[in-house]
Amino acid sequence: MTAPPCAARPGDCRYGTAPELVLDTGNHHMPQVEIWRCTACGHGVTRPAMADVSPLYAGRESDDYLARDSGWIQSLKRIATRRLARRLIAFAPAPPRRIADFGTGNGMLARALADAAGPDATVHALDFFDDPPGPLDPVRYASFAAAAPLHGTMDLVTCFHVLEHDDDSAAMLARVLAFVRPGGTLVIEVPNVDCVWNPWFGKACANWYAPFHRVHFTRASLRALLVRQGLEIVAEQDICGPTFALSLAQWLAVRPNGLLFALALGLRPLQWVAERLTRRPSALRIIARRPG
Structure with a gap:
């Protein structure tokens, strides 16, 4: 494998000679992938590479948009998301x-942020x-392609x-950071x-989520990526x-x-x-x- 840049140790990538996992995805765009881990910092990458990931999300049909959730699950998630939004604003x-x-995915967090911010x-x-996932008022929706006027303006x-x-x-990360104003x-x-x-779950662990998850962060690789962009780390949370x-x-x-959601909810303290x-x-x- 041609080693991609390692997030924590750029220029010192050590991906070894064999992947950590080979996963059958069931996705017709990429039915089988390999997960490679850097032996220096543990950062992971999914291969083969994809120059354009947008086909994976056509029609908002992937599980990222949570369309599968039943009404009571959506209600619980809305409550949790409203609490999260208040913490984020703080x-x-x-x-x-x-x-x-x-x-924004299905827009749930954006709506909660609007409620919490006032x-x-x-x-x-x-x-x-181009179009929002559904009614978002009072949230304003924009595609990435149309959002350039917002660059450098967000608190x-x-x-x-x-x-x-x-x-x-x-x-x-540079695309995300473009929207953040100085300070x-x-x-x-x-x-x-x-x-x-x-x-415990091995190949079944949802954190792999192949082929949608293209990189797999460790604490060190995520922190290093942000620091290299000149950001000041304020806090880190598990x-x-x-x-x-x-x-x-x-x-x-x-x-x-x-049923599985209820079971996992009962096991959440564990x-x-x-x-x-x-x-x-x-x-x-x-x-x-x-930095300001």
Whole structure:
């Protein structure tokens, strides 16, 4: 394999002679992929490379858009997302008046940010598509292609489980960072390749999510990527995410459903304790600030 740049040790990539995993994806764009890990820092990459990942998301048919969720699951997620939005707004040094959610998906986080920020704030939802995923009022939707006028104007930019979806992490981060004004705040969250559940579920662990996850971050590689862009790291957080429920579905070879969601919800205290004790969470979050 031609070694891609290693996020934590650029110029010193050590990917070895064999992949860590070979995964059958069931996706016609890329039915089989290999996961390679750098032996220097653990950072992972999915191969073969994809110069353009947009075909994977055509029609918003991938699981990223959560269209499968039933009504009661959506209600619980809305409650959790509203709580999250209030915490995200508190990361900014002053109440943010211009907010963007980069890679908004189904728009749930953008709507929650608009509710939490209040009527004096303007929230923009940004994604691949020309049209929004559904009604987003009062959120303003824009495609990436049409969003250039917003560059350098945002007090707060959120980017949740997006950075891992592109082969070129540095270029993707630069696209996100373009929206953050000097002195503005960026909140990035990605899956953790060193999640405690990876050995338990193996190929079925949802954190692999092939072929959609193109890179697989460690603490070191995510931190190094942001620092190389000149960002000031304000805080790092371990996040207990939905890996358990999605991995159970993969392991059982069934679609995610309400029963598995309820089971994972009941086991969530166990998941949280295991991730806390091992310091191997299912996701990593970094709050960073662009120098003024």
